[in-house]
Amino acid sequence: MSDPFDLADEPPPPPPRSPSAVLRLDALNDTQRAAVEATEGPVLVLAGAGTGKTRVLTTRLAYILAQGLARPGEVLAVTFTNKAAREMRERVSALLGQPVEGWWVGTFHALGARILRIHAEAVGLKPNFTILDADDQLRLVKQLLEAHGIDEKRTPARVVLAAIQRWKNRGLGADAVPAAEGAGVADGRALSLYAEYQDRLRTLNAADFGDLLLHCLTLFQADAEIARRYQRRFRYILVDEYQDTNVAQYLWLRVLAQAHHNICCVGDDDQSIYSWRGAEVGNILRFESDFPGAQVIRLERNYRSTPHILAAASGLIAHNEGRLGKTLWTELNEGEKVVVRGVWDGEEEARVVCSEVEALQSKGETLNEMAALVRAGFQTREFEERLITLGIPYRVVGGPRFYERQEIRDAIAYLRVIAQPDDDLAFERIVNVPKRGLGPASLQAVHRLARAERLPLTAAAERLIGTDELKPQARNRLGGLLHDFARWRSLSAVMPHPELAALVLDESGYTGMWQASKAPEAAGRLDNLKELVTALADFDSLGGFLEHISLVMENEESTAADKFTVMTLHSAKGLEFDTVFLPGWEEGVFPNQRSLDEGGTAALEEERRLAYVGITRARQRAVVLFAANRRMFGRWQSSVPSRFIDELPPDNVEPVSEPGLYGTAPARGVGGLNDSAAWTAGDSWRPRRFRAQPLIDAVAFDVGARDAPERPFEAGQRVFHQKFGYGRVIAVDGEKLEVAFEKAGTKKVIDSFVEAA
DNA sequence: AATATATGCGTTTTT
DNA sequence: CGCATATATT
DSSP, X not given: OOOOOOTTSOOOOOOOOOGGGOOOOTTSOHHHHHHHHOOSSOEEEEEOTTSOHHHHHHHHHHHHHHTTXXXXXXXXXXXXXXXXXXXXXXXXXXHHTSOOXXXXXXXXXXXXXXXXXXXXXXXXXXXXXXXXXXXXXXXXXXXXXXXXXXXXXXXXXXXXXXXXXXXXXXXXOTTTSOHHHHHTSGGGTHHHHHHHHHHHHHHTTEEOHHHHHHHXXXXXXXXXXXXXXXXXXXXXXXXXXXXXXXXHHHHHHHHHTTTTOOEEEEEOGGGOOOGGGTOOHHHHHTHHHHSTTOEEEEEOBOSSSOHHHHHHHHHHHTTOSSOOOOOOBOOSOOOOOEEEEEEEEHHHHHHHHHHHHHHHHHTXXXXXXXXXXXXSGGGHHHHHHHHHHHTOOEEETTOOOGGGSHHHHHHHHHHHHHHOTTOHHHHHHHTTSSOOSOOHHXXXXXHHHHHHHTOOHHHHHHHXXXXXXXXXXXXXXXXXXXXXXXXXXXXXTTSOHHHHHXXXXXXXXXXXXXXXXXOTTHHHHHHHHHHHHHHHTTSSSHHHHHHHHHHOOOOOOOOOSOOEEEEEHHHHTTOOEEEEEEOOOBTBBTTBHHIIIIIHHHHHHHHHHHHHHHHTTEEEEEEEEEEEEEEETTEEEEOOBOHHHHHSOXXXXXXXXXXXXXXXXXXXXXXXXXXXXXXXXXXXXXXXXHHHSHHHHHHHSOTTTOOOOSSOOOTTOEEEETTTEEEEEEEEETTXXXXXXXXXXXEEEEGGGEEEO
């Protein structure tokens, strides 16, 4: 981080090629090797799911270094996530057999921040500028709206902020937005609010995420010499997940690639699922015209999934238009078909999945190799409940993050004010936490002065306590706080920062506040604060720590324990599992209602890509589920199976459904998932039939009784029936069981009416 | 300043 | 339905 690249100097010629560093490429297939060796000029690597994308990327990087084509500091490798950046670092170091120092590997935002810290003054910031998170941004916009007396109901801060972010994603500063575009948002005031927002950021000495790239663009444009230095420096540029780049990121890359043109972008247009966040599939579709003379290399050999899974995914995604097109193939053995299973409701869906999980586990599969991938967060709940009931260890990815917890944000706010006195947002957050009798009235006085004199809040507060405007008590308290801050700030020069943090939390009364609290969560919060102080020790400065938490918001989950995973499809991108469950494939859930209502074809296609991502996560088994009924927002709704189910190629699908529910084959446990004798694939489960049949049949069920058989019943097995009570199976005939009930005598029943006892 | 009640709203979220 | 905000109430 601290390496002061001397950008003024032309880098010396690359060192001579060293034979000891030659990299073996024989583990790669021909196409992969071609992608590694095509180092010169623009290259687009279209890497289908499971085709060894990461391997190519890391080998290519190692190859460039090993061949002596560039020194580490002359290579720029850009990712979207810190996880991907870390993986790249580790894998390249492993390939080279030594750690690589001084190279530029990181996320767009981290790299943008790194450049910006060096040239902050050029865009009106100081080098220690704060990076605001989403919460800070929103509060800032709220303040602006309030200051203008704009009704938050009519013009929600969220909407204004979203507009600003969209502009930033497109590389548009406030002065560059076409006036017509501002007209539609926030009663036509969005544009002026944008300008004002930027103004405030500058006063706060702060940048939001979008700024980290946008300011770079401004910088490069304003100072051609600086741009030229970076252009010369970066001989080789590598970009991961190119389909997810937005316009600002594209422009950023284009500037940096201008001198050497050695830019290699890896991506898959079929896995573009972040357009709602500003990603432009167009970037990847246009690559050849954007970078003239570009080579396009397609990685199409899939090493991950069985042919059925691959064919199901390919057949589905073929319904999208405007693709670059790839034909994935594999040499793996056929494997199991994709199971499509209809169930009664969400609860049963969870039951079915979890009993499959248990069954697989008892066959020796590990929980780490199984996951349920849902469309939206609310779907995780039913799974969690069931997993808890059964005592299956699990993790839900994407819960509340450590640095987003209230107590952590409060603590960080203290540190932020110490590190950067102009950080009003942080100051406001903790000025009265714990309670210091500095309520709205006092704060308003500070604000008034700050606005009038265009001062940061701390400076205004400083001046205010020199006057008699505040009541004596408030004046004393505020003075005391400012005094503390000054003291802590001077201590920060001499005291190790973890110690300082502990001292600040203590002396400010913040720890005491939670110690005194009798809230049930207080103990946990104190633990978290301790953890925070411990975490500080991993960084060599307070600034470094603050940078880290701004840019690295991820949860680092220990992968040691064997756990079943529940997560959204979005966060599953890039991962793989032996077994993947895909619940909730119903119209309105997946594809999501909102994309159906608002986004038109483009949004539907993105949903379809999401489905594609889901299926292609599976190595061995994919199970798609849909429920006939689902409770949404507290209301029961009967639902129609997703159109995506119809789009799966029938030959690669094994339909399984509840008897009577959809008139299809009886459901079975793991061993029986392939039992589809009653089903000619490709017709009986089509929506037409669904609509005609299910509701009536379903209502006829004794709902309490119908629990899905979790595994095939066997003679002699003890079972339970809602109406007849306990009994023992005498004979099995397909879905029909003969059961000797203890109280009701021997009866013939359908298996879905009984459960294993 | 702190609790009680009303209201509103409800995808995905790498940084 | 369940959560997060806003407003009312003491």
